[in-house]
Amino acid sequence: MELRHLRYFRVVAEELHFRRAAERLHIAQPPLSAQIRQLEEELGVQLLKRSTRRVELTPAGVVYLERVREILDAVDAAGDQALRVAEGSQGSLSIGCVGSATYSLFPRLVRALRDEMPGVDLSIRGEMLAPDQLAAVEAGQIDLALLRPPIASSRVVLETMRRDRLIALLPDSHRLADRAELDIADLRDDDFVAHAGRGRSVMSGLVTGMCADAGFVPRIRHEVAETSTLVTLVAAGLGVAVVPEPTAALDIAGVCYRPLTPEVGADLAAAWIPGSSPLVV
Structure with missing residues (x-):
């Protein structure tokens, strides 16, 4: 049994007329009749009553038609879903x-x-x-x-995707909080709160490099993995930090953000493995 047998049977059962069913399927009538007989022989059940004037479903044919429709609808839905996944929708x-x-x-x-x-x-x-x-x-x-x-x-x-400017993050009670902008060298005497170092964070390397260019090594007192924790620790007065400008979208009381000069930026990029997902191209 093949899916074409089920499709042929469904059309014949819906038309109850072999000639019209053959026209709808774009095949000749004799092969269609042969396919339906083959299906009945394989099932061992008569699905259609045939006469010179009409075609009718047997009780077994009525039940079989219901299940055939379910099967074919499921097959069509599976194909449509596979196509949508492949297309990324x-x-x-x-x-x-x-x-x-x-x-x-x-x-x-x-x-x-x-x-x-x-x-x-x-x-x-x-x-x-x-x-x-x-x-x-x-x-x-x-x-x-x-x-x-x-x-x-x-x-x-x-x-x-974009380049984000790096800015200073200070407790709002910091001595430099009233400045419009800062130089990284202005923070040489401060404790720093930083993203996890030793190669675990790109930001850690960027901040260390900025400080080195200004002639000092940052005194890092706290290392964290989450930006939200970093901002919270600065708000608690445990140090200052250098963060990408979009961090300011994290609205935590007790901190202020100030531009740094000269301007330094950090790229934000999308990364993926080609072919790993049809949704990422």
């Missing part, structure tokens, strides 16, 4: 994001994806350090990473 998509972009980018991104791809099931993982995102992409745990380069992987495609 349905399926699941898992996205990771660095902390500073979580608050500024994710709300707009999720709304846009919901509007453009309502059939896609989204899974969001915010506050992920770049090395953790890279490992998750390579392990197939997330489909798309929104991180700060550089990264070391020949398998991953990287596309820059």
